[in-house]
Amino acid sequence: MKYDYCPTCGSKLIQKQAGDDGKVPYCESCEKYWFDSFTTCVIVLVYNEFNEIALLKQLYLSNKYNVFVAGYMQVGESAEDAAIREVKEELGIDVEKIEYADSVWFEKGQNLMLGFMAFAKKHDFKLSKEVDSASWVKYSEVPNTLFPDSPENAAWAIYRKYLKKLNNK
Template sequence: MRYKYCPECGHKLTERPAGDEGNVPYCERCEKLWFDTFPSCSIVLVANEYDEIALLRQSYMSDRYTSFVSGYITPGENAEQTAIREAGEEIGIIPDTVDYAGTYWFEKQGLLMHGFITRVKKQPLTLSSEVDWADWVPAEEVIKTIFPDSPGNAAFAIYMKFMEEYYGGRK
């Protein structure tokens, strides 16, 4: 989000050059630069020892396509902590660690996705009320229902990474 008014005093912002950043919104009253902000999310592909992936469907996102555990990073958390917390909240699994799988700019919603992959022991999924359906799905079948490839689709990108680097016990 690009600020038009000062979030602290409400004064209309002007622009001021800030080194390599170019022109940045500036409050003349507070003498403060207001850089663009955007939400950050974590998304984590949770796989078990049988190469099954925890797939979720959340009707507020789509009735048709599936995705992985994801959620907004809250202030004070790092992206790894968010991924682990969301896995606990959405499917009742708390991974010990998560592997970094890149970041993805999701243009449609103007947010930065932090991707992760984790391996856990197979166990029953316990769904939160915001998850309409979730189940362990063999990795090779995930392609049938996951959100199709499109610019900034982190789910598809980390799925492809899983198939290349982890599938079949490679990791």
């Protein structure tokens, strides 16, 4: 989001030099810069001890393709905390180990997607209402039902990191 007016006091913003960042919208009354803002999301490849990956079907996103756990970050939490929370909310299972995988800018939604790989023991899911169905799928079959690969598809970026990790074992 780009700011023309100050979200705090409503004044028209001016363009002011902000060090190395160049000209940035600035409120003279509040003496505050308003950098462009965007929403940060986490996306999580959840895997278990059998090299299976949790694939979710969310009809509001697609009735054809599967997705990984994903959600918006909340104010005050770390990206790792957000990833663990989303897995618990959507699948009802506890993450035992989490590691950062990759990040992708999603132009259409203007979102920064932070990708993680999370290990959880194989348990039955207890799905949130946002999730229509979910299943553990053998890792090699995962590409068959993901949204097609593209530079903006964070799921694929994480999946490739997961394959690397498997091959390094």
